[in-house]
Amino acid sequence: MSNRNIQMNCCKLDFLHTSKQINYKKLRRRMMMTISKTIFIKDAGNQKEAQTVESLLTQLNGVERALVDMGDGEVKIEFYENQITFDEILQRIEQQGLTIADKHIQ
The missing domain is CATH 1.20.5 (Single alpha-helices involved in coiled-coils or other helix-helix interfaces)
Incomplete structure (x- = not known):
C-alpha cells in the first residue's frame, strides 16, 4: 500500500x-430537552422583587431560564428535568419566603 x-x-x-x-x-x-412551567408569585410585583426571583431561580443547578412578568407575577421557568424537579424548584421558592399563588403545568 x-x-x-x-x-x-x-x-x-x-x-x-x-x-x-x-x-x-x-x-x-x-x-437534555428543557421543560417549561409557569407559576404565579404574589411577591414579584416590582422590578427589585422580580430580579430577586429571576436570580434565585437561575442560580439553581438545572434551571436554564426564568422570566418574571412584574404586572401579574407570572414566572416562566425552563429547566432540565434530569437535573432538578419542578417540586424542588417550588420548594426552593417557598424556602425564600415567597408566596406561590398558582401553578400552571404546560
Whole structure:
C-alpha cells in the first residue's frame, strides 16, 4: 500500500470518528430537552422583587431560564428535568419566603 493510500484511509477514519462525535452530541442535546412551567408569585410585583426571583431561580443547578412578568407575577421557568424537579424548584421558592399563588403545568 502506498503512502497516499494510507493517508486517504486515515482521513476516512478521522471523518468517521468526527461524524460519530457530532451524532453523539446531537443525541445528548435531545436527551437534555428543557421543560417549561409557569407559576404565579404574589411577591414579584416590582422590578427589585422580580430580579430577586429571576436570580434565585437561575442560580439553581438545572434551571436554564426564568422570566418574571412584574404586572401579574407570572414566572416562566425552563429547566432540565434530569437535573432538578419542578417540586424542588417550588420548594426552593417557598424556602425564600415567597408566596406561590398558582401553578400552571404546560
